[in-house]
Amino acid sequence: MRAKFVLSEAATGLWRNVTMTIAMIITTAISLALLGAGGLLYVQIQETKDLLRNKVEVMVFLKDDASPQDKKALEEKFRDDSLVRDFEFESREQAHERFKELFKHSPDFVAGVSKQALPESYRVRLKNPGDYSALADEYKSEKGVSRVSSQQETVSQLFAMIDAIKNTTFIVAVMQAVAALLLMANTIQVAAYSRRREVSIMKLVGASNWYVRLPFVLEAAIAGLIGALLAWLGLVVAKVMLIDKALKPIFTSGLIPVIEWSDIMMTGPILAMVAIVVAGVTGWSTLRFYVKV
Amino acid sequence: MITLDAVTKMYPKSRRPALDDISVQVEKGEFVFFIGPSGSGKSTFIKLLLREEVPTQGKVWIAGKDLAAIRSWKVPQLRRSIGCVFQDFRLLPNKTAAENVAFALEVIGKTRPVIRRIVPEVLSLVGLEGKENRYPNELSGGEQQRVAVARAFVNRPLVLLADEPTGNLDPDTSIEIMRLLDRINRTGTTVVMVTHDANIVNQMRRRVVELDRGRVVRDQNRGVYG
Numbered sequence: 066m067r068a069k070f071v072l073s074e075a076a077t078g079l080w081r082n083v084t085m086t087i088a089m090i091i092t093t094a095i096s097l098a099l100l101g102a103g104g105l106l107y108v109q110i111q112e113t114k115d116l117l118r119n120k121v122e123v124m125v126f127l128k129d130d131a132s133p134q135d136k137k138a139l140e141e142k143f144r145d146d147s148l149v150r151d152f153e154f155e156s157r158e159q160a161h162e163r164f165k166e167l168f169k170h171s172p173d174f175v176a177g178v179s180k181q182a183l184p185e186s187y188r189v190r191l192k193n194p195g196d197y198s199a200l201a202d203e204y205k206s207e208k209g210v211s212r213v214s215s216q217q218e219t220v221s222q223l224f225a226m227i228d229a230i231k232n233t234t235f236i237v238a239v240m241q242a243v244a245a246l247l248l249m250a251n252t253i254q255v256a257a258y259s260r261r262r263e264v265s266i267m268k269l270v271g272a273s274n275w276y277v278r279l280p281f282v283l284e285a286a287i288a289g290l291i292g293a294l295l296a297w298l299g300l301v302v303a304k305v306m307l308i309d310k311a312l313k314p315i316f317t318s319g320l321i322p323v324i325e326w327s328d329i330m331m332t333g334p335i336l337a338m339v340a341i342v343v344a345g346v347t348g349w350s351t352l353r354f355y356v357k358v
Numbered sequence: 359m360i361t362l363d364a365v366t367k368m369y370p371k372s373r374r375p376a377l378d379d380i381s382v383q384v385e386k387g388e389f390v391f392f393i394g395p396s397g398s399g400k401s402t403f404i405k406l407l408l409r410e411e412v413p414t415q416g417k418v419w420i421a422g423k424d425l426a427a428i429r430s431w432k433v434p435q436l437r438r439s440i441g442c443v444f445q446d447f448r449l450l451p452n453k454t455a456a457e458n459v460a461f462a463l464e465v466i467g468k469t470r471p472v473i474r475r476i477v478p479e480v481l482s483l484v485g486l487e488g489k490e491n492r493y494p495n496e497l498s499g500g501e502q503q504r505v506a507v508a509r510a511f512v513n514r515p516l517v518l519l520a521d522e523p524t525g526n527l528d529p530d531t532s533i534e535i536m537r538l539l540d541r542i543n544r545t546g547t548t549v550v551m552v553t554h555d556a557n558i559v560n561q562m563r564r565r566v567v568e569l570d571r572g573r574v575v576r577d578q579n580r581g582v583y584g
Contacts, residue, residue, distance in 0.1 A: 070464050264483035266448055269408075270509070272465035274431060 074280035075287060078256045082232060086182060086288055089248045095293025096241035097340060098299040101332040103234040105300070110227055115312045121215065125204055128211045133211030142207070148196045152189040160186065170314045171193055184211065188195055230233070242343075249285050249344055250351045255311040256281055257355045282348035289340035297333045304329050359517060359548045360384040360407065361539035365416035367402050367572075375414070376402040378572035384550060386516075389543045391559050392552045393583060394569035403569070404521055407550070408440065409433050421516055438466055441510030441547075445525035447502045449468040449494045455505045456481060462509045476512060484508045484538055504538065509543045511542055518542060520551040524558060532558060556583035557567040 079086045125139070136154075143152045155163075159182040168175050191200065201213040257264065267277050308324055360383070367377040375398045384390050390402055396430030404477065405411040406418050412494050415549050419424045428436055456477050463473045479491055484504040494502050502567065503523060510518055520539060524532035536558055543549045553559065559566060559582060567574060 262448070263450060266450065266461070267465045268434075269437065269442050269448070270462040270465060271434040271436070272515070273434045273467075276465055276467070 071276070071279050071283060075283040078260065078280060078284045079287060081259060082252060085248070085252045089245065089285075089288045089327070090295065092245040092248055093243055093289050093340060094295035094299065096238055096245045097293050097296035097336045099234050099238035099241060100339070101296055101300050101336050102303070103231055103238055104332060104335070105328055106227060106231040106234065108328060109322070109324060110224060110231065113224070113227075116322055121197075122216045123189045123191060123200055123213060125213050126211045127185045127187075127209055129184065131185065131209030135207075139187065139207060139209065142204075143187070146203075147198075148191055148193070148200050148203075150190045150192045152187050153187055155186045157181070157183055157185055158315060160184070240293075246343065246347055249289070249347045252288070253281050253285055253348050253351045254355055256284060257352065259291045262330055270321050278349065278352045281352055282345055285344035285348040286341050289344035290337060293333075293340035294338040296336050297329075300329055300332060359386040359421060360404075360550065361419040362403075363417045363419070365413045365418060367399075367406065367411065368414045370378070370529070375572050377393075377406075377413070380523040380569075380572070381416075382567060382574060382576050382577070384548060386548055387543070387546050389540070389549045389564045390551070391562070391564060391566045391581075392550065392569060393554070393559060393566060394575075397571070398569040399572040400569060401521070402554060402572075404519060406518060407517070408435060408442070415538045434466075437514045438513055441456070441513065441515035443506050443510050443518070443520040443523045445522040447494070447499075447526075449505055449509075451494050451500055452491055454484055454491045455497065455501075455508075455556070458494070458505055458580070459509045459512055462512055466513070476527065480508045480512045483511075498531070499527050500534055503527065503531075503535050507535070507538055511547070515547065517548045517550060520549065522551075522553055522555075524553065524555050525550065529557060533561070536562060550566075 066230050090151075116357070140154075143149050157180050160179075161180045164178065164183060189200065191197065197215045204210055205213045232328070264277055304324065304326070362380055362382045364379055365377055365379050366375050368375045381398075392403060394400055402411065406413060406425070407420065409428065412426050423435070423436070450461060453461060459477050460473050461478060463476065465521065468476075478490065484507050486501060486504050486508065489497065489501065492501075494505070496582050497505065503526075507523075518539070523539070524535055527535060532555065539549055539551065540562070547578065548565035563580045563582070565579050566576065566583070568584065
């Protein structure tokens, strides 16, 4: 009885104010979608860092005229170096194979690069990936070495980019969240105003506070929940369209782990919780001012 | 039943108190008229009883409870023991007579079987048999006020507050409503009625408390409007 009464009040309220309800749902959805995307990126960065920690290699590229003696000296030095875990020589052929594999989605580009364009190199794995610059200093002026480079450079650029995207996403999410909050508060005020007669009668006959307020709070919570659902659907679509299709080459390169379905699924309940809690708190505190006992 | 002990009420933006050191006692089962011109403090008196306002000084007691000491979340409990009738009926236009009465029961959490039993009873008590499913705009003013009385009385309150209940009604209809209030009073319910209606006060010959500028200027048993 009680539940049915309260629910039907909330549904009537949402419908009566349908344009505002839609506006509230859309802003909530955008805000939550951005929040979810930001959260996923954050997890992504952490995972990427962990993944790379074990995989990062320092590449010691050789000059074209590096002699066998130079190579031998380098190998000796690697073997004795306390920073180095192990190392591997990569010939021009191997480099070309790897290159073809890496850019297999752009065959024209691969065809335009000859085997001779790719230098020989040593791929060195470190005991501690943080020691990259120490190693670079040590080897960059060795005989036969053209330059020392690390995936770490590329990776840190990548991190900076993802970080920037993440931060922008969060900032926009926060601004949208403020808009969503204000819309929620406003919707509840309008609802309370349009039902002031009912409310005054309810208070007169002694309806308890939560009984008066719950339909309004529920209204906001339901709209928030719909918003969360849309936001989550948005993330699902993004996963299918962007990650699994458009951006696939980036992920297949193996540098960045793919955002998994399980991550996307996880965001659903989290977004719903955020929506309900925020709507509830907003509703309750708005009503403290507008529906006084 | 109702005690006002040296009550003064000042509103923040007014220089003169709305109620100025008044002390009144209403016994259980009494029928009291509060009369007086506009601005005499009648509305403030009603607001104090409903605890929409609290006195600046002094104390208000209803059924042995100090209203100022009631916590705000317990105010609804207090209001369940007070029935209210107003000049403008305050019915919900989109609900039928029966639904309006049922609404008062629903919002205090009464179960459906109880509501289905009590609502027809109280509607027949106020003489609205056969009109349960009419909407307020299909009822006359007197009938609408009967619905309001039914809603106020359906919880068997200790006190029935009537704020100019006949203010919008013609003399004959007013008398019918007064008969109804009288019958309710005979069931033991204390009735407090605020009014301007001299005819009614003179006919009923009940206790009259006259207010003027926030003071009690007359308190007379079996009084007239004066």
